[in-house]
Amino acid sequence: MSSDAGRSVTGVTVRTSERGAATRTALLEAAREIFVTNGFAEAGVTDVVARAGASVGSLYHHFSGKADLYLTLFEEFQARQTQRTKQAVHTARAAGESDPMRQFIAGARAYLEGCLAERDLAALFLRGDGPPGFEVTMRDRMRQWAKRNAALFEGDEGALVVVITGALAAATSEVVLMGDEETARKMAEDILAIIGQIRRPGA
Numbered sequence: 001m002s003s004d005a006g007r008s009v010t011g012v013t014v015r016t017s018e019r020g021a022a023t024r025t026a027l028l029e030a031a032r033e034i035f036v037t038n039g040f041a042e043a044g045v046t047d048v049v050a051r052a053g054a055s056v057g058s059l060y061h062h063f064s065g066k067a068d069l070y071l072t073l074f075e076e077f078q079a080r081q082t083q084r085t086k087q088a089v090h091t092a093r094a095a096g097e098s099d100p101m102r103q104f105i106a107g108a109r110a111y112l113e114g115c116l117a118e119r120d121l122a123a124l125f126l127r128g129d130g131p132p133g134f135e136v137t138m139r140d141r142m143r144q145w146a147k148r149n150a151a152l153f154e155g156d157e158g159a160l161v162v163v164i165t166g167a168l169a170a171a172t173s174e175v176v177l178m179g180d181e182e183t184a185r186k187m188a189e190d191i192l193a194i195i196g197q198i199r200r201p202g203a
Contacts, residue, residue: 020061024062027048028073030052031073036120040129040130043066080118112188116176142165142166145169146166
């Protein structure tokens with residue numbers, strides 16, 4: 001009898017957890033739509049919960065507020081981008097590519113393609129309409145990106161990594177914010193071709 005009760009409680013807990021996860025996902029999807037359409041500054045918590053079909057209480061159960069929604073969207077996007085670039089570099093290595101620059105290009109292509117695949121979200125983060133202090137988060141993320149890129153290279157090539165990473169970041173911003181998607185994709189290919197012509201010192 002006590003065993004049955006235990007299973008019942010466990011089942012209720014699982015269902016409650018599933019509902020909570022579904023609500024969190026709905027809130028994030030709604031926040032994405034509202035932020036992309038209205039911008040962060042003009043978006044309201046009430047707009048988000050109305051779009052998600054949730055309550056204000058449920059939003060504050062999962063998030064501390066509007067800024068937390070924005071930052072969570074950013075962190076989840078960055079996690080997907082990191083996974084895309086890591087997988088691309090891994091695939092290049094598995095195919096026998098040993099040149100660090102070619103590996104970097106593979107990762108850069110995956111990063112650009114990820115930005116184009118989620119262009120509305122990438123543009124949101126690049127437009128500068130975010131919560132106070134977000135620019136610091138962006139700078140920190142850029143340093144982390146440069147550090148990951150540097151790990152592909154051996155020796156003292158830090159300056160090269162900083163230059164390429166900075167150039168790619170600026171180029172990515174231009175591509176993402178372009179109005180026409182076909183033009184943006186063409187520009188992305190041109191950027192990768194130019195970066196591909198860069199040679200390591202002594203190479």
